[in-house]
Amino acid sequence: MKSSPLLLLVLTAALAIPLQALGADELAATRIVVGYPPGGGADGLARAYAQAMSKTLRHPVIVENRPGAGGTLAAVAVKTAPADGTVLLLGNILTNVLAEFTYEKLPYDAKADFVPVGQAARLEIAMAVPPGSAARTVADYVAAAKADPDNASFASPAAGSLPHFFGLLLGRAAGVALMHVPYKGGAPMNMDLMAGRVPAAFSAASEFVQLHRTGRVRMLATSGDTRDAQTPDVPTFAEAGYPTVHGSSWLALFAPAGMRLETLARMAAAVEAASADPEVRGAIDNLNMEYPNVSLAAFGPQIEEERRRWGAIVKASGFKAD
Template sequence: MTAVFALPLQALAADEPAATRIVVGYPAGGGADGLARAYAQAMSKSLERPVIVENKPGAGGTMAAVAVKGAPADGSVLLLGNIVVNVLSEFTYNKLPYDPKADFVAVGQAARLEIALAVPPDSAARTVADYLAAAKADPQHAAFFASPAAGSLPHFFGLLLGKAAGVELSHVPYKGGAPMNLDLMAGRVPAAFSAASEFVQLHKAGRVRMLATSGDRRSEQTPDVPTFAEAGFPTVHGSSWLALFAPARTRPETLARLEAAMQAASADPEVRKAIDALGMEYPNMTREQFSKQLPEERQRWGAIVRASGFKAD
């Protein structure tokens, strides 16, 4: 009986790469990089080979996606993707050097990021309704919201809230979360949408005030902050995420091994510690569930992006 099963196992081992690279489309030191490094260290234990992180920033993550698209489909190269690169880009760009649907297959969700609305610490707005009332009463000054980038998920969450409330909100795009937060803390913008992880520590320190988050339940990071549904806007919901993707031609058995390594890593205390430190939420679905969610997100956000008329190029 042993000999019967030995041959397939040996063949699989012989086909496996000597190492795996996780390509991250953002510079070292950021949240995506930190999460990738935590997963890399934990996954190397299950895969029994080195897992290293390669930073390939540029064009909002596009360069990393192109690099992985053409990589060997043997588990040696993975992409740390996100909802912008793997969903929104299909609708925000007229031309892409990759196909988000056809060129990649999901390995698994690495972390979730709720989207939050925050205001300056001295703002009179204590609730989402307060902010919207001010925006409606004084559209030339109060009806603005910032986001870390044009075409980002926070950008479209701001438009989604305006539509749900029947209030025209104007978008102020920034080049990253850091300059946006500086202006928010100083009161130079009346409100901002971003990943909740961008605001958590500032909120706890009283340097900004979070008004709502986009999850189905309150975040463990900020239990004092209601969800948009609790604030009266149930259609303003959803999460951003970070996930691992492989080239589309990757074999099912290779994907299964990578998924198992990811699941083991997501339960690793060091990975959980990193997710907490980054202000993110734990992954909450299997590879199959996440793969089924992707077309649903494309349908939902595609309609929102098209209605906005936004194009990045």
């Protein structure tokens, strides 16, 4: 994949700016806008980054929660904010990739209105079944779904989420029509999964880790290229025989489009430094997430590749959120 000229300029500018200049106190504060309520994983990650970034930027970095509409309210707020380093968005693959294809009238253009500043964390997608399920492998679940099409279903935390489309991706790979059962959040979905009221569920692996370790659900596979460090006993989908069921979700910092290159370079350097901060790494571990694994120069092309890949999958599903 080729890096975009803009990202290469930003990377070059970041390397050319001395560390003391990166920390110049040019702004009163920077706000990281999070599209989810306080106390959740995105909020916790944002607060860890805010504290670490303030060390490099040498001014306060604060978190502002603007929950609603799957994160799109936060995206709209940042879209119209000054592109001067005072406001960043903690976006994700939903707000900055999938929403473009799931909403007919999205109030922002994810590609034109934002520029990536840096990946903050990754989340593998996992498949889990109830503890009493006869399915010990993904192949077992697929065989049961083919034998009983009326009960061939899977749950996800939300319609239009990445786990929703991962379930459809497995159905396509396995040659079986799977019915999607959407929930309003991971908590009610997990309650029904543990109780055996749904035969399987897809969600961020971080949602299942503790439940899997305590035997309250059984994870069958994760979506990364390698096994999730949090659950090394769980195979990847590729190892389970479904190599096309792969990919990751992520959380990342974005700036409003139009930011000056030197300002963008300063923000990118602060995010990169924060990603290596021991306290941020500890927060990522505590949230059962994965460390960021791409440079800024590679992250932009990755987003474009994901737009092509998931756009085709969403369009084939016919799903619309509005």
